[in-house]
Amino acid sequence: MKQHTSLTVPGFDDVIAAHDRIASHIHRTPVLTSQFFDDMTGASLFFKCENFQKAGAFKARGAANAVFGLSDTDAAAGVATHSSGNHGLSLSYAAGRRNIPVTVVMPRTAPDAKKAAVRGYGGQVVECEPSTSSREAVFAEVVAKTGADFVHPYNDPRVIAGQATCSKELVEDVADLEAVVAPIGGGGMISGSCLTLSTLSPDTKIFAAEPKNADDAYRSFKSGHIIADDAPDTIADGLKVPLKDLTWHFVSRHVADILLATEAEIVDAMYLAWQRMKIVIEPSSAVALATILKNKDQFAGKRVGVILTGGNVDLKNLPWMKS
Amino acid sequence: MKQHTSLTVPGFDDVIAAHDRIASHIHRTPVLTSQFFDDMTGASLFFKCENFQKAGAFKARGAANAVFGLSDTDAAAGVATHSSGNHGLSLSYAAGRRNIPVTVVMPRTAPDAKKAAVRGYGGQVVECEPSTSSREAVFAEVVAKTGADFVHPYNDPRVIAGQATCSKELVEDVADLEAVVAPIGGGGMISGSCLTLSTLSPDTKIFAAEPKNADDAYRSFKSGHIIADDAPDTIADGLKVPLKDLTWHFVSRHVADILLATEAEIVDAMYLAWQRMKIVIEPSSAVALATILKNKDQFAGKRVGVILTGGNVDLKNLPWMKS
Numbered sequence: 001m002k003q004h005t006s007l008t009v010p011g012f013d014d015v016i017a018a019h020d021r022i023a024s025h026i027h028r029t030p031v032l033t034s035q036f037f038d039d040m041t042g043a044s045l046f047f048k049c050e051n052f053q054k055a056g057a058f059k060a061r062g063a064a065n066a067v068f069g070l071s072d073t074d075a076a077a078g079v080a081t082h083s084s085g086n087h088g089l090s091l092s093y094a095a096g097r098r099n100i101p102v103t104v105v106m107p108r109t110a111p112d113a114k115k116a117a118v119r120g121y122g123g124q125v126v127e128c129e130p131s132t133s134s135r136e137a138v139f140a141e142v143v144a145k146t147g148a149d150f151v152h153p154y155n156d157p158r159v160i161a162g163q164a165t166c167s168k169e170l171v172e173d174v175a176d177l178e179a180v181v182a183p184i185g186g187g188g189m190i191s192g193s194c195l196t197l198s199t200l201s202p203d204t205k206i207f208a209a210e211p212k213n214a215d216d217a218y219r220s221f222k223s224g225h226i227i228a229d230d231a232p233d234t235i236a237d238g239l240k241v242p243l244k245d246l247t248w249h250f251v252s253r254h255v256a257d258i259l260l261a262t263e264a265e266i267v268d269a270m271y272l273a274w275q276r277m278k279i280v281i282e283p284s285s286a287v288a289l290a291t292i293l294k295n296k297d298q299f300a301g302k303r304v305g306v307i308l309t310g311g312n313v314d315l316k317n318l319p320w321m322k323s
Numbered sequence: 324m325k326q327h328t329s330l331t332v333p334g335f336d337d338v339i340a341a342h343d344r345i346a347s348h349i350h351r352t353p354v355l356t357s358q359f360f361d362d363m364t365g366a367s368l369f370f371k372c373e374n375f376q377k378a379g380a381f382k383a384r385g386a387a388n389a390v391f392g393l394s395d396t397d398a399a400a401g402v403a404t405h406s407s408g409n410h411g412l413s414l415s416y417a418a419g420r421r422n423i424p425v426t427v428v429m430p431r432t433a434p435d436a437k438k439a440a441v442r443g444y445g446g447q448v449v450e451c452e453p454s455t456s457s458r459e460a461v462f463a464e465v466v467a468k469t470g471a472d473f474v475h476p477y478n479d480p481r482v483i484a485g486q487a488t489c490s491k492e493l494v495e496d497v498a499d500l501e502a503v504v505a506p507i508g509g510g511g512m513i514s515g516s517c518l519t520l521s522t523l524s525p526d527t528k529i530f531a532a533e534p535k536n537a538d539d540a541y542r543s544f545k546s547g548h549i550i551a552d553d554a555p556d557t558i559a560d561g562l563k564v565p566l567k568d569l570t571w572h573f574v575s576r577h578v579a580d581i582l583l584a585t586e587a588e589i590v591d592a593m594y595l596a597w598q599r600m601k602i603v604i605e606p607s608s609a610v611a612l613a614t615i616l617k618n619k620d621q622f623a624g625k626r627v628g629v630i631l632t633g634g635n636v637d638l639k640n641l642p643w644m645k646s
Contacts, residue, residue: 030353032375051601052355271638278374278634280601311601315594316643 007245012199014161015168015192022064022162025097026054029166031173036276041292042300046174050166051281051311055121057238058166058189058309059090059153065162066151067094075100080148082128082139084110085238086310087153092123103148105139113314154188155244163192168200170305177204179299182307183287184208184217184258185239187247189309194254204305205256209291211236212260217243221251221258235263235319238284238310261290267319269293273308280311283319330568335522337484338491338515345387345485348420349377352489354496359599364615365623369497373489374604374634378444380561381489381512381632382413382476388485389474390417398423403471405451405462407433408561409633410476415446426471428462436637477511478567486515491523493628500527502622505630506610507531507540507581508562510570512632517577527628528579532614534559535583540566544574544581558586558642561607561633584613590642592616596631603634606642 032047050058067079078101081091088104095102102123106115107130115125128138143150152159166189171177180197184190190208197204210217214232220243228242243251261269270286272293273279285308292299292306355370373381390402401424404414411427418425425446429438430453438448451461466473475482489512494500503520507513513531520527533540537555543566551565566574584592593609595616596602608631615622615629 056601274603274638278379278603280597280603315597315641318638318641320639321644 007249008157009246009249010157010161010164010195012195014157015164015196018061018065018158018161019165019168021068022061022165025064025068025094026060027052028169029053031170032277032279034277037289041296043292044303045292046170046177046303046305047277048166048170048305048307049279050307050309051279051285053310055086055090055093056310056312057086057090058163058307059086060093061165062156062159062162062188063087063090063094063151064097066149066156066158067091067098067100069158070149074149077147077149078102079151080105080139080142080146081151081153082106082135083153084114086312088123089117089121089312091151092118092121096122101146101148103142103146105135105142107135111314153241154186154191155246157246159188160191160195160246160250163188164195165192166307167193167196167305170307171197171201171204174303174305176303177201177305178302179205179207180305180307181207181209181288181292183236183239183284183309184210184251185284186241187217187243187251189307190255191247191250193307194250198254206254207291208251208255208258209288210258210260211239211266211287212262214240215260217251218258218260220248221255224252236266236284236287238282239287259291259295261287261294265290265294271320279308280313281308282310282313285309285311330572331480332569332572333480333484333487333518335518337480338487338519341384341388341484342488342491344391345384345488348387348391348417349383350375351492352376354493355600355602357600360612364619366615366619367626368615369493369500369626369628370600371489371493371628371630372602373630373632374602374608376633378409378413378416379633379635380409380413381486381630382409383416384488385479385482385485385511386410386413386417386474387420389472389479389481390414390421390423392481393472397472400470400472401425402474403428403462403465403469404474404476405429405458406476407437409635411441411446412444412635414474415441415444419445424469424471426465426469428458428465430458434637476564477509477514478569480569482511483514483518483569483573486511487518488515489630490516490519490628493630494520494524494527497626497628499626500524500628501625502528502530503628503630504530504532504611504615506559506562506607506632507533507574508607509564510540510566510574512630513578514570514573516630517573521577529577530614531574531578531581532611533581533583534562534589534610535585537563538583540574541581541583543571544578547575559589559607559610561605562610582614582618584610584617588613588617594643602631603636604631605633605636608632608634
């Protein structure tokens, strides 16, 4: 089983190589503005719309970089991951583009729609029990049998270099950003943003946005070491996972602050974005906007990039339908 | 009461003048593509996203053209219309930009959210009973009292010339369109598309898309004279109104065909657009997409413009939540 989780810190050269490698497999997503949110915050907000990305989330960048960086020999054995979320979907998309096998280990309790989406991109779903021990055992078996390359959802230098292309496009398209706000879960997007911005735009402050209900990155940041929570509960289901060594490397060095939003604030921001910008964003994306709306003083008068990370939601089960 | 409903047919010069007049008050909306829908149809679809337009619909174009075309003297008396939909909202938006009074006559039974939205843009709502006779009486009273200029939702050359700027942008941004599909209700958007395309791209076929449940334009087109239905029932609530003399002028001369979609087909197309393109479109917009999905043979292999007319929906009451 090949792993890339020892501390091989990617550099900006890796980001340039990644962008060349994945350009034909991803969208250069648009940057939208909103008079409504500018009026509301006093800031000039530039929304990088990764909800329009292939497979519906920024994760297609890192997955494509990992998949298309493999030698033909390694690629023949395929790739594998464990993820019931956007990374599993994106890895299936990228592997499908290269026409190589991909296995996604998912709890048997994951929604059928998520399994179907992975299969829709040509991925093979292998089910495990909904426990860490079962997941690890089943995943090890898959890798032993197939020799597949393990692409971790975020703690992988290839993945971080891929995610870093998002902020690269943003600063190419929008000059003089004084701040960039992105959600933080495992820290792949934030690490990529740190990697790019510290090179291309070192005066841009990087803010991570996290659900208050899953504030392990916030507490890690404040205490100076990684804290991992067991099964935090938040509607922003992409942000439940903990930091790991590689992402901690970037977060601890380059992030200006981590801002928190409550569940109600996340849902309100998501609703407002749908209503006023006419775009479908998932709760994890809304966390970034929510923290700006509640910290207006910090952003007023500034040019602020906001990374809307994805748009994969169950349209038949929206949070504002639940009351 | 000034009216512009006698047959003053706008020409393409009026479209150029309109575009100059309104450019700083509207968005030049993006054109999106979708691999998913291209694969599904075999066509190359170019979606003109008027759901991202100011006030959430293409109607801002015609309303802004009417408002900003008024002399200062006429403008001082304000504008007025009767509409509980996007036109009332858009006229309020445009009048607000010019800082002149605007009155929108609406049935007292219209949703509070629609009244609030008009007021949010600075419009004054005057309520009438939910009947044509009450609406006309109340509207006449408003105009008599204020001297406001009546801006009809579609049967007005200024409005048609404004809507025509949408197809103008589309053909400027996308070359060699073989067809353009847009929804038809009163016919303002289709008339504008006819006006522009017959001049700039005469080989582009113009298809109107209509709900089967409100197929008065279809029956008008087939029979050669205007047929108006009394209160048709469709989820595409922007498309219930009948053709009038000015819009009939364009429809009868330039439309290649009118295609119909059932309520279920409209909802399915709307759901798919939200799910795959991550954009919020209203049912009226989905009618155009629905007719393409059910008439694939007609569009396969062709470059097709699709006008997504608006994105104003009640997010708390979505059609797929009703079952």
